[in-house]
Amino acid sequence: MTSFPVKRPLALDLTAAQFAALPRGRHAIAYRDLFSPHADLPTATRRWAEEQGFDLRALTLRSRERGARSQKVLFALRDGVAVESVLIRRHDGYTACISSQVGCAFACRFCASGQAGLKRNLSAGEIVEQVVRLGPRVNRIVFMGIGEPLNNYENVLKAIRILRDRQGMDFPSSGITLSTIGIPKGLKALREEHLAINLTISLHATTDESRAALIPGSRKHGVAEVVARALSWAERHNRDVTFVYLVLPGINDSRADLERLVAMFSGQRARINLMRWNPVAGIRLGRTEDRVLALFRERLVRAGIPVVVRDTQGRDISAACGQLWLRDLNGRALAA
Numbered sequence: 001m002t003s004f005p006v007k008r009p010l011a012l013d014l015t016a017a018q019f020a021a022l023p024r025g026r027h028a029i030a031y032r033d034l035f036s037p038h039a040d041l042p043t044a045t046r047r048w049a050e051e052q053g054f055d056l057r058a059l060t061l062r063s064r065e066r067g068a069r070s071q072k073v074l075f076a077l078r079d080g081v082a083v084e085s086v087l088i089r090r091h092d093g094y095t096a097c098i099s100s101q102v103g104c105a106f107a108c109r110f111c112a113s114g115q116a117g118l119k120r121n122l123s124a125g126e127i128v129e130q131v132v133r134l135g136p137r138v139n140r141i142v143f144m145g146i147g148e149p150l151n152n153y154e155n156v157l158k159a160i161r162i163l164r165d166r167q168g169m170d171f172p173s174s175g176i177t178l179s180t181i182g183i184p185k186g187l188k189a190l191r192e193e194h195l196a197i198n199l200t201i202s203l204h205a206t207t208d209e210s211r212a213a214l215i216p217g218s219r220k221h222g223v224a225e226v227v228a229r230a231l232s233w234a235e236r237h238n239r240d241v242t243f244v245y246l247v248l249p250g251i252n253d254s255r256a257d258l259e260r261l262v263a264m265f266s267g268q269r270a271r272i273n274l275m276r277w278n279p280v281a282g283i284r285l286g287r288t289e290d291r292v293l294a295l296f297r298e299r300l301v302r303a304g305i306p307v308v309v310r311d312t313q314g315r316d317i318s319a320a321c322g323q324l325w326l327r328d329l330n331g332r333a334l335a336a
């Protein structure tokens with residue numbers, strides 16, 4: 001039987017205010033010391049953690065797979081499951097693609113991450129730690145790993161606040177992108193936050209019927225409501241919102257779908273990312289034809305809607321969008 005370490009509170013779950021409220025003790029350290037690169041955590045920080053009864057880290061690196069421009073990292077959690085995160089090299093820095101939950105409740109037909117359902121939420125500290133562990137060169141963060149960030153609203157928002165705190169990592173909000181299927185209640189709350197992050201909505205359908213078939217967990221959320229809530233966020237924050245549309249042959253790639261997209265987004269604060277499906281073991285979906293992508297792109301351009309055809313990095317090591325699995329400690333993918 002595997003035994004797991006007794007869990008103590010995680011220091012990375014502390015906001016700067018919570019940290020400041022702790023008794024000073026003999027080993028006083030600065031808030032930013034909590035975020036030191038993992039390999040050389042200073043002795044003073046380790047002594048502080050002992051004295052205060054905190055764990056400095058909750059993730060154990062189980063494996064690292066290197067591809068042409070990305071690395072996929074498997075992190076074991078303290079309760080026997082493991083989540084994947086991805087580090088992607090760009091020409092001007094590195095992007096950390098991080099997970100927000102242990103599994104996902106939404107069971108999207110095209111995605112690996114929801115195949116085993118939702119086990120639990122990640123804590124704010126576990127989210128922050130993925131960024132810390134992916135290294136100091138990270139200058140962009142995308143919530144595009146495992147899980148639905150708005151289904152773990154409190155912890156995700158707390159993690160963003162910790163990452164941004166000037167006294168800690170001081171990560172710029174403009175470098176943070178939250179990707180969501182668009183839970184209306186979460187979008188309503190996000191609209192009221194004073195946070196200049198980027199928002200991406202995984203739309204993938206233009207009718208309630210086809211969206212419910214693709215994203216069974218979002219059956220209750222109508223397309224019109226999701227789009228309206230996202231555009232209201234854009235209006236309030238005076239920035240564009242990106243809608244991602246995975247073009248799936250025979251499912252959402254008809255002329256009528258295209259015209260509905262045009263009607264929905266003409267003249268709005270919206271951009272569209274057209275995407276190809278990244279293959280996932282055990283899921284049978286057709287290959288998106290370049291011809292169809294080009295047709296969608298041209299029509300949207302003609303309608304004056306900003307559009308790009310996006311390919312996600314990391315396919316060579318199965319680390320692209322939707323290819324991350326919840327795993328056991330030996331790296332075996334978990335499915336329902």
Ligand SMILES: C[S@@+](CC[C@H](N)C(=O)[O-])C[C@H]1O[C@@H](n2cnc3c(N)ncnc32)[C@H](O)[C@@H]1O
Pocket residue numbers: 110111112113143144145146147148149179180181201202244246275276277278279280321322323
């Ligand atoms: C894995 S999700 C995580 C964030 C959030 N749950 C969401 O759905 O936006 C990140 C992005 O990957 C997309 N995605 C999922 N499976 C995919 C696949 N097999 N190929 C391409 N994109 C995929 C999602 O639609 C979403 O835009």
Ligand code: SF4
Pocket residue numbers: 104105106107108111112113114115145146147148181202322
């Ligand atoms: S695409 Fe996003 S919401 Fe859907 S199963 Fe994957 S992680 Fe969950």
